[in-house]
Amino acid sequence: xxxxxxxxxxxxxxxxxxxxxxxxxxxxxxxxxxxxxxxxxxxxxxxxxxxxxxxxxxxxxxxxxxxxxxxxxxxxxxxxxxxxxxxxxxxxxxxxxxxxxxxxxxxxxxxxx
Numbered sequence: 001x002x003x004x005x006x007x008x009x010x011x012x013x014x015x016x017x018x019x020x021x022x023x024x025x026x027x028x029x030x031x032x033x034x035x036x037x038x039x040x041x042x043x044x045x046x047x048x049x050x051x052x053x054x055x056x057x058x059x060x061x062x063x064x065x066x067x068x069x070x071x072x073x074x075x076x077x078x079x080x081x082x083x084x085x086x087x088x089x090x091x092x093x094x095x096x097x098x099x100x101x102x103x104x105x106x107x108x109x110x111x112x113x
Contacts, residue, residue, distance in 0.1 A: 034090035036109055040083030046111035047079055048072035079111060 048069075055061075055068020 030090045030093075033086050037083045037086030037088075037090065039110060040079050041087060042083075043111050044076050044079035044083060047075040050111065051075060075111075 049072070051068040051072030052065060053068070055064035055066070055071070058064030058067075
């Protein structure tokens with residue numbers, strides 16, 4: 001197996017794990033779901049500098065920046081993974097066991113919120 005193929009498989013597995021653990025999100029319709037997914041794939045990287053900035057404002061900036069880096073990396077991967085999942089599955093509503101076909105997610109819809 002080539003290095004590139006192994007890297008792609010690892011990234012797909014990581015995205016799948018993130019998407020599997022991700023909470024449902026809210027959308028008015030499938031088009032909004034697709035748009036939010038594409039935007040989150042393209043702008044998910046904003047979580048990294050955002051979390052670094054928020055971490056630097058903690059009582060202990062050194063620890064805050066370290067935690068901000070870890071949290072930023074995790075949220076970047078999570079947001080990009082959920083975005084890819086939403087963009088790929090936009091015509092499919094979430095299961096009917098939820099109150100509405102498109103539920104609210106616990107984090108903001110977009111990285112800049």
